[in-house]
Amino acid sequence: xxxxxxxxxxxxxxxxxxxxxxxxxxxLINNRVITVEEAEQLIADSLETxxxxxxxxxxxxGRVLRETLRADRNAPPFNRSTFDGIALSYAAIEQGxxxxxxxxxxxxxxxxxxxxxxxxxxxxxxxxxxxDQADCVVKVEDLDIVDGTARIREGTPLDRGHGVHPxxxxxxxxxxxxxxGCQLTAKELSIAASxxxxxxxxxxxxxxxxxxxxxxxxxxxxxxxxxxxxRSNDLALDSALASTGYVQTRRFHILDDLKETESVIxxxxxxxxxxxxxxxxxxxxxxxxxxxxxTAGVSKSFQWVxxxxxxxxWFGDYTINxxxxxxxxxxxxPVSCFTCLHRYVLPALDQxxxxxxxxxxxxxxxxxxxxxxxxxxxxxxLIEYDANGQTWAEPLPFNTSGDYISVARTQGFIELPQNxxxxxxxxxxRFRPWQT
Amino acid sequence: xxxxxxxxxxxxxxxxxxxxxxxxxxxLINNRVITVEEAEQLIADSLETxxxxxxxxxxxxGRVLRETLRADRNAPPFNRSTFDGIALSYAAIEQGxxxxxxxxxxxxxxxxxxxxxxxxxxxxxxxxxxxDQADCVVKVEDLDIVDGTARIREGTPLDRGHGVHPxxxxxxxxxxxxxxGCQLTAKELSIAASxxxxxxxxxxxxxxxxxxxxxxxxxxxxxxxxxxxxRSNDLALDSALASTGYVQTRRFHILDDLKETESVIxxxxxxxxxxxxxxxxxxxxxxxxxxxxxTAGVSKSFQWVxxxxxxxxWFGDYTINxxxxxxxxxxxxPVSCFTCLHRYVLPALDQxxxxxxxxxxxxxxxxxxxxxxxxxxxxxxLIEYDANGQTWAEPLPFNTSGDYISVARTQGFIELPQNxxxxxxxxxxRFRPWQT
Numbered sequence: 027x028x029x030x031x032x033x034x035x036x037x038x039x040x041x042x043x044x045x046x047x048x049x050x051x052x053x054l055i056n057n058r059v060i061t062v063e064e065a066e067q068l069i070a071d072s073l074e075t076x077x078x079x080x081x082x083x084x085x086x087x088g089r090v091l092r093e094t095l096r097a098d099r100n101a102p103p104f105n106r107s108t109f110d111g112i113a114l115s116y117a118a119i120e121q122g123x124x125x126x127x128x129x130x131x132x133x134x135x136x137x138x139x140x141x142x143x144x145x146x147x148x149x150x151x152x153x154x155x156x157x158d159q160a161d162c163v164v165k166v167e168d169l170d171i172v173d174g175t176a177r178i179r180e181g182t183p184l185d186r187g188h189g190v191h192p193x194x195x196x197x198x199x200x201x202x203x204x205x206x207g208c209q210l211t212a213k214e215l216s217i218a219a220s221x222x223x224x225x226x227x228x229x230x231x232x233x234x235x236x237x238x239x240x241x242x243x244x245x246x247x248x249x250x251x252x253x254x255x256x257r258s259n260d261l262a263l264d265s266a267l268a269s270t271g272y273v274q275t276r277r278f279h280i281l282d283d284l285k286e287t288e289s290v291i292x293x294x295x296x297x298x299x300x301x302x303x304x305x306x307x308x309x310x311x312x313x314x315x316x317x318x319x320x321t322a323g324v325s326k327s328f329q330w331v332x333x334x335x336x337x338x339x340w341f342g343d344y345t346i347n348x349x350x351x352x353x354x355x356x357x358x359x360p361v362s363c364f365t366c367l368h369r370y371v372l373p374a375l376d377q378x379x380x381x382x383x384x385x386x387x388x389x390x391x392x393x394x395x396x397x398x399x400x401x402x403x404x405x406x407x408l409i410e411y412d413a414n415g416q417t418w419a420e421p422l423p424f425n426t427s428g429d430y431i432s433v434a435r436t437q438g439f440i441e442l443p444q445n446x447x448x449x450x451x452x453x454x455x456r457f458r459p460w461q462t
Numbered sequence: 463x464x465x466x467x468x469x470x471x472x473x474x475x476x477x478x479x480x481x482x483x484x485x486x487x488x489x490l491i492n493n494r495v496i497t498v499e500e501a502e503q504l505i506a507d508s509l510e511t512x513x514x515x516x517x518x519x520x521x522x523x524g525r526v527l528r529e530t531l532r533a534d535r536n537a538p539p540f541n542r543s544t545f546d547g548i549a550l551s552y553a554a555i556e557q558g559x560x561x562x563x564x565x566x567x568x569x570x571x572x573x574x575x576x577x578x579x580x581x582x583x584x585x586x587x588x589x590x591x592x593x594d595q596a597d598c599v600v601k602v603e604d605l606d607i608v609d610g611t612a613r614i615r616e617g618t619p620l621d622r623g624h625g626v627h628p629x630x631x632x633x634x635x636x637x638x639x640x641x642x643g644c645q646l647t648a649k650e651l652s653i654a655a656s657x658x659x660x661x662x663x664x665x666x667x668x669x670x671x672x673x674x675x676x677x678x679x680x681x682x683x684x685x686x687x688x689x690x691x692x693r694s695n696d697l698a699l700d701s702a703l704a705s706t707g708y709v710q711t712r713r714f715h716i717l718d719d720l721k722e723t724e725s726v727i728x729x730x731x732x733x734x735x736x737x738x739x740x741x742x743x744x745x746x747x748x749x750x751x752x753x754x755x756x757t758a759g760v761s762k763s764f765q766w767v768x769x770x771x772x773x774x775x776w777f778g779d780y781t782i783n784x785x786x787x788x789x790x791x792x793x794x795x796p797v798s799c800f801t802c803l804h805r806y807v808l809p810a811l812d813q814x815x816x817x818x819x820x821x822x823x824x825x826x827x828x829x830x831x832x833x834x835x836x837x838x839x840x841x842x843x844l845i846e847y848d849a850n851g852q853t854w855a856e857p858l859p860f861n862t863s864g865d866y867i868s869v870a871r872t873q874g875f876i877e878l879p880q881n882x883x884x885x886x887x888x889x890x891x892r893f894r895p896w897q898t
Binding site: 083084087088097101102103104110131133134135136137138149151152153154155166167196197203204209211212213214215216217219220221222223224240241242243246247248249250251252253254255256257258259261262263265266268269282308309310311312313358359360364385386387388389390409410411412413414415416417418429430431432433434454457460461462 | 523524533538539540567569571585587588591633639640645650656657659660677679682683684685687688689690691695702705745748749794823824825826846847848852853854865866867869870896898
């Protein structure tokens with residue numbers, strides 16, 4: 027057989043200690059296997075909201091607002107017609123009048139007219155300001171117009187204010203419309219546009235560096251040797267981040283080499299708010315990342331989480347020029363990596379940007395499921411929405427492959443808690459969708 | 463009062479007739495108020511899938527696959543270790559052996575080793591090929607390694623195949639992995655990467671032109687006069703399209719002028735797969751779009767749908783250079799426009815790209831709701847996911863404002879069918895989320 031010099035495994039575990047604690051105490055804290063909830067809390071406690079910046083409203087889609095937006099004037103700014111028709115004084119109708127000479131036409135975008143003769147009417151278009159003294163709009167469908175006189179068809183239901191969208195009924199000048207922490211989707215941008223906010227104060231976009239490691243990985247276009255596979259984790263991470271709006275990413279692929287790992291890590295610390303590493307963090311002899319991160323001055327928070335997949339999950343932070351940044355070292359196994367991205371990194375990015383946590387979603391197990399180990403299970407599922415408003419999760423036949431092929435048809439994963447082993451059909455569990 | 467020359471409303475309704483039918487028959491078909499379901503069907507029947515194109519995998523996120531992807535080799539391509547530990551022959555364990563001299567180290571990315579001595583072992587790293595003759599991996603956590611010999615701790619559960627991800631267990635060479643019509647999200651791209659597809663055949667991106675009309679609308683940065691409002695529909699439409707991945711858009715704003723409307727429409731027919739118009743399609747005297755579209759040779763399918771909001775909804779198509787394109791003229795009212803975009807245009811864009819319809823979602827009414835008119839109601843709702851896997855929809859207090867301020871806090875709308883008037887608490891209805 028081919029021979030490689032054996033080395034004891036003990037050397038593969040460099041102790042990465044907290045700088046402020048004696049080695050033994052630090053090991054107790056951050057070499058322990060912690061729970062999913064502890065990991066989540068440690069991350070949340072560590073994160074500091076990113077600085078803000080001013081951007082054009084045209085570049086603000088998906089960004090997180092960092093200022094309060096108030097109405098600059100009443101909305102609508104005038105009594106606005108909601109139909110095409112005629113505007114008149116309802117008092118005339120109360121007096122039994124049904125035919126009204128047309129004395130003018132009010133178009134949207136033209137200055138407000140005045141209805142001086144309360145027995146006459148003004149033609150009016152949808153969106154136009156109601157003339158002074160008018161308080162009712164009759165739809166064109168309810169009219170017969172002949173020779174400049176509009177006659178209201180019998181039986182047309184009308185009242186004072188009919189067809190009028192009153193001034194200030196949506197909001198009054200000065201009213202708060204959007205608050206800091208709100209994500210700017212299409213409708214929020216439309217609100218900002220309506221009050222003239224051509225520029226908006228938003229959170230900076232996090233600068234993300236994606237690292238993958240592994241001697242066995244070759245580029246997509248390469249023909250792999252029998253013992254090699256093509257690299258896909260970096261593209262998957264980048265794509266999931268982009269799908270969520272986190273588009274400021276750079277990718278690096280590192281061979282399993284301590285010096286190269288240290289050198290690349292050192293070179294990007296200052297330019298990253300988040301560094302995402304995939305692979306190289308487990309207990310293998312060429313898992314150089316823990317050592318390289320320590321050398322770079324990254325302070326480890328934890329390294330092991332009681333979960334499947336993704337037990338080897340490393341989190342830490344560092345500060346350069348008074349700006350705190352964060353390192354997530356995810357497992358190299360594709361599905362583990364992808365799952366931990368969704369479970370930990372995407373929520374952390376949201377928090378960094380000042381977004382509140384997304385509303386949790388739950389799904390009911392479609393079939394019974396057993397899982398004995400005392401750890402949290404992230405279980406990829408096929409989702410079905412039934413016509414009764416219930417969400418059902420069908421677990422995939424469990425396998426340990428960790429390949430994307432196995433999860434291609436799934437829409438996300440449910441989280442089965444650590445302290446249970448039997449999960450009955452119909453029980454509901456937290457569901458997290460894959461970003462698409 | 464200010465005076466504008468009155469014109470009878472009759473002139474505001476140009477008859478846009480189907481060219482192949484006598485005017486009266488055409489009016490019967492496409493001037494009738496049709497149901498939501500009829501509108502949906504007419505649109506679906508009209509649409510033809512866009513041509514395909516080849517793009518780099520780096521540009522393929524969100525695109526729709528138009529080819530079948532098959533595994534180029536087995537996955538995994540070799541028996542793969544799922545742990546860091548030692549690889550050995552399980553037969554030796556069956557014979558009672560628990561200590562194994564280490565004769566080599568198998569790294570991920572190194573060629574496969576061979577285990578010639580069935581009483582020895584090879585150190586192995588996660589992802590490395592299992593040596594020939596080895597069929598079991600013992601985790602490093604279950605070992606004591608001293609002086610080049612690995613000793614398995616007592617009570618370690620093991621069997622043949624433990625820690626081995628067998629060759630071809632994810633898929634065999636030639637197996638279909640992804641089929642045409644699949645949307646390329648992160649996980650599909652990862653699968654494509656793993657089989658070496660650096661380029662992918664996908665649907666072309668639809669070229670979308672967004673038109674808004676209205677003399678009353680001024681730019682975001684302008685200070686509107688009392689009778690003016692700022693333009694926000696085009697930004698909202700563009701943003702919602704971009705959020706859904708439809709990024710190839712251009713925007714035009716047209717004044718309420720027939721000549722300008724005709725001129726701009728004519729200029730963009732050839733460069734658009736979809737033209738979205740907002741406003742100018744109702745019964746107002748300056749609603750020039752129906753006439754301009756007819757002049758441009760756009761064939762009307764329908765103009766009125768029995769729905770609120772959005773009764774004036776115009777749909778048609780035209781063919782230039784053997785390529786069919788489509789026109790949606792949405793109401794100018796912001797919420798009507800936004801609702802019709804989500805209800806009709808976004809599904810149409812999906813269909814154009816070859817995507818199957820998205821799985822319908824349903825939500826339960828949180829409180830009773832009445833709606834008398836015999837039309838379909840699209841009701842903006844606040845969504846709550848309860849811990850039992852149910853989705854609840856709380857209707858907004860109903861108003862006719864049509865302003866985004868009124869729907870800012872909603873997550874989408876439910877669809878209340880035309881033939882019912884009483885909607886009891888707990889009844890479930892189709893829910894469509896706003897794109898975010």
